[in-house]
Amino acid sequence: MSRRSRQGVAPVLAAAGVAMLVFANGDRPGTPLRRWMDRLAGADAATPTASGDPATARPTAARAAPLAAARAPGAVPHPAAPTAVLPPPGSASSGLGRIRQLTFDGCCAGAWWAPDGSAVHFIDRPGGQIGIYGVAIWPPGALPQMIDAEVTVRASGARYLIRPAGDASIVTDVASGAEWPLPTGGAPARLSPDGSRVVWWDAPGGRAEVDSLNRIHASDIAGQAVREIGGLWGANVVGFLANGVEVLVVGRPLRDSAMDVLAALDTDTGAVREIARGTWVTDVVLAPGGAWVAYMVSLDSAAPEANGIWVAPTGAGADPPRRLDRVGAYRWRDPVHLLMVPLEPGAPAHSVWQIDAATGDAARIVDPAEIEIRIANNDWSVSPDGRRLAFVSEADRNVWLVELP
Numbered sequence: 001m002s003r004r005s006r007q008g009v010a011p012v013l014a015a016a017g018v019a020m021l022v023f024a025n026g027d028r029p030g031t032p033l034r035r036w037m038d039r040l041a042g043a044d045a046a047t048p049t050a051s052g053d054p055a056t057a058r059p060t061a062a063r064a065a066p067l068a069a070a071r072a073p074g075a076v077p078h079p080a081a082p083t084a085v086l087p088p089p090g091s092a093s094s095g096l097g098r099i100r101q102l103t104f105d106g107c108c109a110g111a112w113w114a115p116d117g118s119a120v121h122f123i124d125r126p127g128g129q130i131g132i133y134g135v136a137i138w139p140p141g142a143l144p145q146m147i148d149a150e151v152t153v154r155a156s157g158a159r160y161l162i163r164p165a166g167d168a169s170i171v172t173d174v175a176s177g178a179e180w181p182l183p184t185g186g187a188p189a190r191l192s193p194d195g196s197r198v199v200w201w202d203a204p205g206g207r208a209e210v211d212s213l214n215r216i217h218a219s220d221i222a223g224q225a226v227r228e229i230g231g232l233w234g235a236n237v238v239g240f241l242a243n244g245v246e247v248l249v250v251g252r253p254l255r256d257s258a259m260d261v262l263a264a265l266d267t268d269t270g271a272v273r274e275i276a277r278g279t280w281v282t283d284v285v286l287a288p289g290g291a292w293v294a295y296m297v298s299l300d301s302a303a304p305e306a307n308g309i310w311v312a313p314t315g316a317g318a319d320p321p322r323r324l325d326r327v328g329a330y331r332w333r334d335p336v337h338l339l340m341v342p343l344e345p346g347a348p349a350h351s352v353w354q355i356d357a358a359t360g361d362a363a364r365i366v367d368p369a370e371i372e373i374r375i376a377n378n379d380w381s382v383s384p385d386g387r388r389l390a391f392v393s394e395a396d397r398n399v400w401l402v403e404l405p
Contacts, residue, residue, distance in 0.1 A: 098403040099371050102135050102390070103144065106397040110379055111390040117383045120390045121147060122399055137388070137401060159195050160221060164188075169200070171221065182223045190247060192240050192267075196221055199229075199247050199267055201237050210234045216249065218267040229270040232261070241290040241314050248275070248293060248314065250284050262295060264314060276312045276321045283309075287332040288384075290314060292357045294330055294338055311338060311357040322360055326353065329378050333386040333404075339365075341375060350375055352389065352404075365405050373402065 108122040119134040124144070131149045136142040161172040162182070169184040182189065184200040191198055198221060202214040214235035219226040232251025240247050246264040253261060260281035264273040278297035285294045293312050300306045309330065312321035328342035338355045350373050352366035366373065366389075373391065380391035382404075389402045 099373070100140065100401055102137065102399040102401055104398060107133075107144075108379075108392055108397060108399050109377075111392050111399050112381045113383050113390065115384065117385050117388075120381075120399055120401070122392075135399065160191060162189050162191055162198065169198075171198075171223075180223065182219065183226060184217075188237075190237050190239055191221075192244050194244055196244075197267055198223075199237055199240075201235055202231075203236075211255075213255070214251065216247075216265065227270075229267055230265050230272065234260075236284075237265075238284050238293070239286045239290065241286075246273070248284070248286060248290070250281055250295075258299065262293065262312070264316075273316060275314055276310065278306055278310070283330075285330065285332060286314075287335050287338075287357070289335045291335055292332075292338075294332070294357075309340075311355075313357075322357070324355060324360070326355075326362070329375075329380075331380070331382045333382050337386070339382060339389070341380070349373055352402075366402060371402060373400070 102120055103122070107124045107126070109124070110122045112121050113119070114121060114134060119136045121132055121134045123130060124133050125131070129149065132147040133144040134147045135144045159174055161174060162169050163172070164186050165181070167186050168181040169186065169189050170179055170181055172179050182198060187200045187203050189198050189200040197218060199216065199218045201216040202212065203209055204212060211234070213231055213233055215231040216229050216235060216237060217226065218229050230249070232249060232253060233255045235249055235251035238248040238250060241264055245268060246266050248262065249265045250260055250262050252259060258279045259277060260279070261274055262276040262281060262284065264275060265271075275293065276295070278295075279300040280298045281295050282298065283294075283296040287293065291314055293314055294309065295312070296309050297306050306323075309324045309327055310321045311324065313319055326340055326342050328340045330338050330340040333339045333354065336357050338357055340353045340355060341350050342353060344351070347368070349368035350366075351364055351368055353362050354365045355362045374394040375391045376394040376397065377392065380389060382389055387404055389404055391400055391402070392398070393400050
């Protein structure tokens with residue numbers, strides 16, 4: 001698997017101001033979308049827990065009963081969901097009514113938000129057909145609805161959708177329905193927040209993607225003014241920065257080096273501006289608006305103190321990167337606040353901390369003493385307005401929602 005894809009890339013593009021129908025990089029082997037599809041494509045056998053060990057096999061009888069229903073989009077053969085359930089008042093997990101259940105049949109892989117925050121999307125396979133479904137967060141007890149039967153990978157902006165199509169990508173103008181090709185060679189594409197320009201890069205997948213000199217290209221939305229703007233060994237384009245002209249790229253300047261750089265690449269001129277560097281940089285996530293980036297440095301034996309999670313401002317002349325004093329899984333809540341689920345081996349439940357990227361101040365906002373959650377397989381995401389967290393529960397494989405303070 002590509003060493004940059006472990007974090008899950010739904011938050012990467014969403015945080016950069018690009019609304020994602022599904023996951024960027026999902027067309028590359030080993031990324032979270034592919035792993036989720038592979039997981040669901042298998043029979044309803046052992047369900048992996050957060051540690052990756054098999055859990056008790058899920059029974060299939062309850063899920064097979066309603067499958068005679070039509071599978072047209074919007075008609076989802078899920079069992080009728082009971083009204084959203086809250087833990088008993090006063091229990092350790094009640095959290096004053098801050099947590100509720102969104103799905104009820106042990107269904108799901110992935111939990112990411114619709115661009116407007118009105119629903120949570122996930123991947124399921126009722127009847128053996130994999131698809132993307134969505135469940136509205138209001139009213140409680142809403143039934144899942146099919147979103148996409150093809151589980152396609154699409155980057156989207158306010159007006160345009162881009163989807164891969166063989167050796168090209170197809171742009172759809174949502175307003176008019178018009179479509180046209182982009183000469184991307186079928187590579188992953190990033191659309192600028194204003195929808196005026198597109199960037200793509202060589203992405204052969206697997207080990208070849210890490211070992212290759214991946215060249216980066218740009219054009220306008222019409223596929224005109226195509227140009228090569230740069231390249232790095234193992235390059236990946238994370239997303240557009242706040243100015244809408246530069247993109248954040250990560251890769252190695254030297255082929256036989258473990259040293260990665262995070263850099264701003266100008267899509268007009270090809271000018272490069274270094275933001276940070278470190279060995280084996282992974283899990284790169286842009287904050288909403290693109291003014292901050294979080295990333296992980298690992299395997300630095302020469303300077304072990306450099307290993308860990310860092311945050312860095314992306315603007316020219318900004319302060320140097322800041323190393324955080326916690327490690328764990330992370331997502332951006334808003335343009336400056338990072339949420340983290342710390343790595344706490346042996347803890348009975350997960351906690352959630354909020355970290356101010358500018359000051360380093362941290363506070364626990366989900367306390368296991370009040371709300372008991374265990375997130376499966378790093379399947380969690382933060383709503384676009386930062387008010388809610390959705391996750392797949394390790395205990396029952398359902399999607400749950402937590403209201404954040």
